[in-house]
Amino acid sequence: MDFLRPTSLDEALAIKAQRPDAVPIAGGTDVMVELNFDHRRPEALLDLTRIGELAEWSTLDGTVTLGAGVPYARVIDELGDALPGLAMAARTVGSPQIRNRGTVGGNLGAASPAGDTHPVLLATGARVEVASVRGRRFIAAEDFYTGVKRNALEPDELITAVRLPAATGGEQFAKIGTRNAMVIAVCSFAIVLREGHVGAAIGSAAPTPRRVGEAERFLLDELPWDAPAPLADSLKRRFGDLVASAATPIDDVRGSAAYRTHALSVLARRTLTWAWDGYRGSVLQCA
Amino acid sequence: MRLNVTVNGERRQADDVWEGESLLYVLRERLGLPGSKNACEQGECGSCTVYLDDVPVCSCLVAAGQAEGREVRTVEGLAEGDALDPVQQSFVDAGAVQCGFCTPGLVVAAHDLLNRVPEPSDEEIREALAGNLCRCTGYEKILDAVRLAAGAR
Ligand SMILES: Cc1cc2nc3c(=O)[nH]c(=O)nc-3n(C[C@H](O)[C@H](O)[C@H](O)COP(=O)(O)OP(=O)(O)OC[C@H]3O[C@@H](n4cnc5c(N)ncnc54)[C@H](O)[C@@H]3O)c2cc1C
Ligand code: FES
Numbered sequence: 460m461d462f463l464r465p466t467s468l469d470e471a472l473a474i475k476a477q478r479p480d481a482v483p484i485a486g487g488t489d490v491m492v493e494l495n496f497d498h499r500r501p502e503a504l505l506d507l508t509r510i511g512e513l514a515e516w517s518t519l520d521g522t523v524t525l526g527a528g529v530p531y532a533r534v535i536d537e538l539g540d541a542l543p544g545l546a547m548a549a550r551t552v553g554s555p556q557i558r559n560r561g562t563v564g565g566n567l568g569a570a571s572p573a574g575d576t577h578p579v580l581l582a583t584g585a586r587v588e589v590a591s592v593r594g595r596r597f598i599a600a601e602d603f604y605t606g607v608k609r610n611a612l613e614p615d616e617l618i619t620a621v622r623l624p625a626a627t628g629g630e631q632f633a634k635i636g637t638r639n640a641m642v643i644a645v646c647s648f649a650i651v652l653r654e655g656h657v658g659a660a661i662g663s664a665a666p667t668p669r670r671v672g673e674a675e676r677f678l679l680d681e682l683p684w685d686a687p688a689p690l691a692d693s694l695k696r697r698f699g700d701l702v703a704s705a706a707t708p709i710d711d712v713r714g715s716a717a718y719r720t721h722a723l724s725v726l727a728r729r730t731l732t733w734a735w736d737g738y739r740g741s742v743l744q745c746a
Numbered sequence: 747m748r749l750n751v752t753v754n755g756e757r758r759q760a761d762d763v764w765e766g767e768s769l770l771y772v773l774r775e776r777l778g779l780p781g782s783k784n785a786c787e788q789g790e791c792g793s794c795t796v797y798l799d800d801v802p803v804c805s806c807l808v809a810a811g812q813a814e815g816r817e818v819r820t821v822e823g824l825a826e827g828d829a830l831d832p833v834q835q836s837f838v839d840a841g842a843v844q845c846g847f848c849t850p851g852l853v854v855a856a857h858d859l860l861n862r863v864p865e866p867s868d869e870e871i872r873e874a875l876a877g878n879l880c881r882c883t884g885y886e887k888i889l890d891a892v893r894l895a896a897g898a899r
């Protein structure tokens with residue numbers, strides 16, 4: 460096995476072009492488990508932790524560009540205000556040790572249907588920035604997840620960043636698990652409300668994380684945007700039902716399909732209430 | 747491959763390191779530092795927790811080559827000579843050690859917490875130790891130990 464240690468993005472992309480079989484390793488919290496248990500024996504590891512460009516974030520015109528290699532702990536500490544939904548999801552990942560290493564780029568690379576950042580990236584309308592020696596391109600989050608643990612990356616490409624709008628309304632993420640730490644989501648849900656935009660997405664409830672379009676359109680039409688008052692229970696229930704009906708979960712050790720579907724409708728109702736409160740707060744502040 | 751890494755303030759070198767092995771393996775099997783424990787090799791138990799450039803991580807999930815040129819501090823590096831670190835002493839005094847397998851990781855995690863938050867609330871202690879499993883104590887004595895260490899520092 461070769462251990463390749465580029466110190467710049469250009470160098471990394473040149474290596475990836477020559478060695479498309481090289482497996483990128485960022486925080487290693489997915490890759491090392493596979494190596495330790497002999498589930499994977501790549502010809503080469505491509506260490507991304509020495510590439511400064513990947514470990515930075517910046518904000519321009521209300522859009523945050525978050526480097527693929529920024530660990531969750533920093534998302535929580537540094538981006539809680541700009542990206543509250545993503546920070547909430549980051550807080551639920553693994554444990555302090557895992558959050559000190561694990562990255563959004565790695566979550567995207569692994570593309571697990573249960574990955575916690577995915578519903579938030581989908582709901583905010585994030586774009587995944589990927590690069591190769593051929594150039595740079597952006598993939599909308601909803602086009603990124605192509606199957607169970609599959610993504611739209613070409614073999615010579617690396618994920619360099621995600622671009623997502625800084626929050627202006629309400630954002631929420633919630634996840635079901637057996638304890639408050641170290642759980643893979645039984646199911647998860649993210650919602651983003653801002654003027655003229657409703658984003659909502661489910662995790663761990665279908666072969667890929669996915670947006671729930673019908674439920675989004677329902678809210679866009681029905682929410683009292685002009686006079687933001689507390690929401691009627693009937694509206695919340697209908698939203699929960701629409702979210703649940705978009706799920707195609709399976710039975711597995713973490714939960715049954717029926718439980719997941721039910722839990723999603725509950726998460727959807729609750730997070731809608733909180734996100735709407737957040738949106739109303741932001742409107743009142745502006746007024 | 748050859749690996750150069752500073753461990754507990756000393757520059758160390760390991761040869762014939764396999765590219766896919768973990769920092770935990772290097773510490774235990776190549777550098778003679780068996781303090782960090784291997785209980786799961788998948789990030790779940792925290793018994794392998796070490797500082798990597800001052801950040802607590804599961805050493806079983808760090809590829810050896812990722813530690814090249816970096817600084818590692820293990821449980822062996824917390825005491826000053828014969829004087830235990832207050833966190834270590836508190837684990838002894840509070841009776842927070844039974845089989846001891848989880849202890850090195852918990853000591854490092856608690857040490858980091860108290861560096862960041864000198865007077866943590868119980869919630870903060872629980873949160874900081876959420877990545878460390880103990881099969882013996884039921885955690886109460888461990889919480890006592892961290893409270894004791896916070897008072898002693
Ligand atoms: C104990 C434990 C608990 C966990 N809990 C959670 C949890 O609660 N929620 C959750 O979502 N996940 C969880 N995970 C999974 C993991 O921590 C996350 O998926 C994390 O985001 C992976 O990031 P990483 O930087 O460690 O990725 P790595 O392990 O370094 O990489 C993961 C995958 O992405 C690829 N990759 C990494 N970076 C790039 C890049 N820039 N470009 C292209 N490909 C790339 C790698 O080749 C690999 O296939 C847990 C893992 C462990 C061990
Ligand atoms: S051995 Fe590393 S977390 Fe269990």
Ligand code: FES
Pocket residue numbers: 842843844845846847848849879880881882883
């Ligand atoms: S004392 Fe035995 S595992 Fe904690």
